[in-house]
Amino acid sequence: MFFSAESGQINHANGTQYFRGLEVKEFSEETATGMMDSLLYAPCDYVITQSYTCMSREEAKKAIKRTRRLLMSADDDAVSQRLDLDVALDLLTSGKIAYGKHHFSIMVYSPSLESLVADTNEISNALNNIGITPVPAEISLSAAYMAQLPGNYNLRPRKGELSSQNFVELAALHNFYPGKRDKAPGGCDGFTAHPVRRWLLYQPA
Known part of the structure; x- marks a missing residue:
């Protein structure tokens, strides 16, 4: 197995396979059960991995309040985002939702570098269509790949805070x-x- 700046290469006994990684830069404003189902129709091979580590209630409160302070100090005009944070804080305090560290990565596999670029663009477009902004896993490619394997939980790159409700809607485990x-x-x-x-x-x- 070899890693470069943008892609990786796996040498099997029966041939060579190439892969690229995608991570999430920004999620959509809202999530819904089944929003990831469009990826089931993508004409390429890929592996999606999601993991979730629950935070304590006090730690989650601090994270929400910190985000709210950043919006206010930056004089951000996104009033709806501040209102959403207030609602999230209320739901968290009442025990209706939890917050945790969420990790999301996609590895796209292809038999050639040319088709790998096209397949990666296919997945990126599918994510953009549902409001998720993906970015290539370049510096973190090796860590993102290893984090998809069992026992490498500590290698997860680009973790972000996410509510338990958002997580179950992103990880609906749907299939045909x-x-x-x-x-x-x-x-x-x-x-x-x-x-x-x-x-x-x-x-x-």
């Missing part, structure tokens, strides 16, 4: 129903084409 090979009414005599890069077992109509 795979169908079933056995005990189907008509058996499994064929496959139906679907616009996704995986085999789905469906009996053709």
Whole structure:
């Protein structure tokens, strides 16, 4: 395995694979369950990793108040953001939500560097369409890659504060129903084409 400034290379026994990393610079103003589902239709191979470490209530309060002070000291005109922070502080104090350190990374894989650039742009465009601003993982590429592997929790780069409600909506764990090979009414005599890069077992109509 080799890392460069923008991409990585994995030499397998059966060939070579290249990868690039994406991290989140800024999330959308609102989250919703299933907002990440559009990535399921992306015509490329990728791995998404999210992790969440709960903060104590006092630590979370300090983080919210610090963000609110920064907005006020910068004379920021985003009144709605300050109101959202007040609501978040109220929900946190009443125990309806929690706050924690959130990590999000995407590794895009491709058999060539040329297709890797196109596939990375495909994922970036899909994220932009749902209001998430991605940035390439360059300096943090090796740490972001290793952080996707079990046991490397301490290597997570670019952690940010996020509410538990936002986290469960970002990590909805949605997928396509795979169908079933056995005990189907008509058996499994064929496959139906679907616009996704995986085999789905469906009996053709």
